[in-house]
Amino acid sequence: MGYDNHEISIVITDDDHMRELNSSYRGIDNTTNVLSFSMIEGDFQDMGANLLGDLVISLPTAQKEAIESGITLEERLSQLLVHGILHLVGYDHETGEDQERKMVEKSLELLKLIEPESELDYF
Structure with missing residues (x-):
C-alpha cells in the first residue's frame, strides 16, 4: 500500500473506554468496534515521518x-x-x-494475505 517501514500502535480496550473515546473524538456516545487516529493527515501529521497512527479495538x-x-x-x-x-x-x-466499494475490495485483498485459509468476508 506504499507505507513500508511505517508504524502503528494498537490498543485493545473495553467498551467503557471505547465509548469515552468515541464520544470525545466523534461525538457519538456509544461504543464501537475500532477507532483509527491517523498521523499522516490532520493535526498530527508532523509528529513523525514513519508513523501511520493509532488503532483502538474494543475486545x-x-x-x-x-x-x-x-x-x-x-x-x-x-x-x-x-x-x-x-x-x-x-x-x-x-x-x-x-x-465504500474501494474499501471493501482492498479489505478483502488484505484479509486474504492475513488469513489465507479462511473464508473471511467483509463485515
Missing part, C-alpha cells in the same frame, strides 16, 4: 461480533485491524458508495 465488541458472525475472535480481530489500517491511510466507507 468485548469484537468478541460479540465474532460470535454473531460465526467466526473466531482472531478472524474478527484481523478484520478490524485491516479496517482500521485502511482508515489510517485514507480509505473511508462513509463518504459514498464508490469509496
Whole structure:
C-alpha cells in the first residue's frame, strides 16, 4: 500500500473506554468496534515521518461480533485491524458508495494475505 517501514500502535480496550473515546473524538456516545487516529493527515501529521497512527479495538465488541458472525475472535480481530489500517491511510466507507466499494475490495485483498485459509468476508 506504499507505507513500508511505517508504524502503528494498537490498543485493545473495553467498551467503557471505547465509548469515552468515541464520544470525545466523534461525538457519538456509544461504543464501537475500532477507532483509527491517523498521523499522516490532520493535526498530527508532523509528529513523525514513519508513523501511520493509532488503532483502538474494543475486545468485548469484537468478541460479540465474532460470535454473531460465526467466526473466531482472531478472524474478527484481523478484520478490524485491516479496517482500521485502511482508515489510517485514507480509505473511508462513509463518504459514498464508490469509496465504500474501494474499501471493501482492498479489505478483502488484505484479509486474504492475513488469513489465507479462511473464508473471511467483509463485515
